[in-house]
Amino acid sequence: MEAPPAEARRQRTLSESEAAEGEPLLVAELKPGRPQQYDWKSSCETWSVAFSPDGAWFAWSQGHCVVKLLPWPLEGTEQNCKPLERKTLCVKTEARARGGAKEKTLECGQIVWGLAFSNWLPSRSRKYILRAPGTSCLVLATGLNDGQIKVWEVQTGCLLFNLLGHQDVVRDLSFAPGESCSILVSASRDKTLRVWDLSQNGKQLKVLSGHVQWVYCCCISPDGHMLCSAAGEKSALLWSMSSYSLLRRLEGHQGCVVSCEFSPDSALLATASYDTFVILWDPCTGEQLRSLCHIPLQSALDHGSDFHASSLRSVCFSPEGLYLATVADDRLLRIWALELDSPVAFAPVKNGLCCTYFPHGGIIATGTRDGHVQFWTAPQALSSLKHLCRNVLRGRFTTHQVLALPIPKKMKEFLTYRTL
CATH class of the missing domain: 1.10.750 (Elongin C; Chain C, domain 1)
Known part of the structure; x- marks a missing residue:
C-alpha cells in the first residue's frame, strides 16, 4: 500500500500555524497509586479506558488487577478548559452530584484488558441492584487475563456476573446499543468471539470462529446490525448481529489489524494496523473508501512512501463523526479530520496503548504502558x-x-x- 504523493499531501494539509492553533492541551492526568511492579500478577499497563454512555463515569484499567471507577468530570478539569469545553465536561454533573457518586475500586484478581459500559435493564430477581423496578442499571464489563469476564454494577461496585468460557485473555468487549443492551460480545486470544446475554443470567448464546490468530478487538455498530472483529491477521471480519454469521472479510492491510470502530451513523468503519495505516471502509459493501498514512508529516514529504513510522495501537471516532483519533508507538496522539490526508493536531503521548472520546466531544482520554491516563482537549466543529x-x-x-x-x-x- 502506497502513501499519497508528496505534492498531493502538501496541497491537502493544514499549514503548521493552523495545526498549532488546534493543538490539544493536557487538562488532567491520572497515575497509579501503587508502586510500579512488572511481574505478571500486577502488570501496570492501562490497556483500556472507557466513558459511560452519559459521560457521568470514567473507567480506568490502571494495572495491578484493579479498575478505578471515577465520577466525571474529575476535580480540577473544568478549570483547565476553555468555556465551551467546560460546558461539555459538565454535562450530567449536577444530576450525578445529587446522587452522591463516589470513586470506586474494583479488585478484579487478574490483569484487566477490556472494558465496556452498558445501561442494562435487570430482571426483578436481581434484588441487590439499587434501582426501582423498570429502570436501567449502569454496568461495567471487565475482560481479564485468565479468560473470565466480570460484570459489575457501577453504583454499588457489586459483582453481578462472572462469565466463563474463554480459554485465554479477553482482549476487548462491546455491548449492543439500544434495546439490545443486554447483549455483550467478547474478543479473546483464544481466537474466538463469544456472545453473552445478561438478561438470561449471562448465558452464552454463540461462539464465533473464523480468526486464526489472537482476536485483538471487537465493536458493534451503533445501529446494532453489524459486528467487526480484528485479529493478528491482515484482515478484519464483519458479522451479522441478527444471525451471527460471517458477512465478509475486509482485506487491504499489510500488517496485523489491532483496532476497529464504526462511525456514529454506522456508515463508516475505521481499522488500524501495525502497517501504520488507518483504512476507512463502507461496511455495507466492503469497499475501501480511503486510507490515512500514519507517519510524521515532514518525514512523509522527505522520504515518500518508503518511510514507515511506529505501529498503530488504537483508533476512535469523535461523537459527531467528523474526526478520528489515533495512538501509535511513536509517542503521539494524532487527530484527523475525515476530509484531510494529514492530522490536524498532535499531542505527546508516551507509550500510548488506547484512546477514547468523551461521549459529548471535546476531550480524548489516552492510556499508557506505565498505567497513566491523560485527558486532552480535542478540536470541535459545528x-x-x-x-x-x-x-x-x-x-x-x-x-x-x-x-x-x-x-x-x-x-x-x-x-x-x-x-x-
Whole structure:
C-alpha cells in the first residue's frame, strides 16, 4: 500500500500555524497509586479506558488487577478548559452530584484488558441492584487475563456476573446499543468471539470462529446490525448481529489489524494496523473508501512512501463523526479530520496503548504502558446541516438503499462518503 504523493499531501494539509492553533492541551492526568511492579500478577499497563454512555463515569484499567471507577468530570478539569469545553465536561454533573457518586475500586484478581459500559435493564430477581423496578442499571464489563469476564454494577461496585468460557485473555468487549443492551460480545486470544446475554443470567448464546490468530478487538455498530472483529491477521471480519454469521472479510492491510470502530451513523468503519495505516471502509459493501498514512508529516514529504513510522495501537471516532483519533508507538496522539490526508493536531503521548472520546466531544482520554491516563482537549466543529442530514439518513438506511434512491449522483456520493 502506497502513501499519497508528496505534492498531493502538501496541497491537502493544514499549514503548521493552523495545526498549532488546534493543538490539544493536557487538562488532567491520572497515575497509579501503587508502586510500579512488572511481574505478571500486577502488570501496570492501562490497556483500556472507557466513558459511560452519559459521560457521568470514567473507567480506568490502571494495572495491578484493579479498575478505578471515577465520577466525571474529575476535580480540577473544568478549570483547565476553555468555556465551551467546560460546558461539555459538565454535562450530567449536577444530576450525578445529587446522587452522591463516589470513586470506586474494583479488585478484579487478574490483569484487566477490556472494558465496556452498558445501561442494562435487570430482571426483578436481581434484588441487590439499587434501582426501582423498570429502570436501567449502569454496568461495567471487565475482560481479564485468565479468560473470565466480570460484570459489575457501577453504583454499588457489586459483582453481578462472572462469565466463563474463554480459554485465554479477553482482549476487548462491546455491548449492543439500544434495546439490545443486554447483549455483550467478547474478543479473546483464544481466537474466538463469544456472545453473552445478561438478561438470561449471562448465558452464552454463540461462539464465533473464523480468526486464526489472537482476536485483538471487537465493536458493534451503533445501529446494532453489524459486528467487526480484528485479529493478528491482515484482515478484519464483519458479522451479522441478527444471525451471527460471517458477512465478509475486509482485506487491504499489510500488517496485523489491532483496532476497529464504526462511525456514529454506522456508515463508516475505521481499522488500524501495525502497517501504520488507518483504512476507512463502507461496511455495507466492503469497499475501501480511503486510507490515512500514519507517519510524521515532514518525514512523509522527505522520504515518500518508503518511510514507515511506529505501529498503530488504537483508533476512535469523535461523537459527531467528523474526526478520528489515533495512538501509535511513536509517542503521539494524532487527530484527523475525515476530509484531510494529514492530522490536524498532535499531542505527546508516551507509550500510548488506547484512546477514547468523551461521549459529548471535546476531550480524548489516552492510556499508557506505565498505567497513566491523560485527558486532552480535542478540536470541535459545528456539524453542517448537510452532515447532520447524512448522519440521520445513514443511521437508518444502508448504502444499497441510498444508491437506490431517485436522487442526483452527487448527493448519493455525499451520503455514501464517496466524496472523502
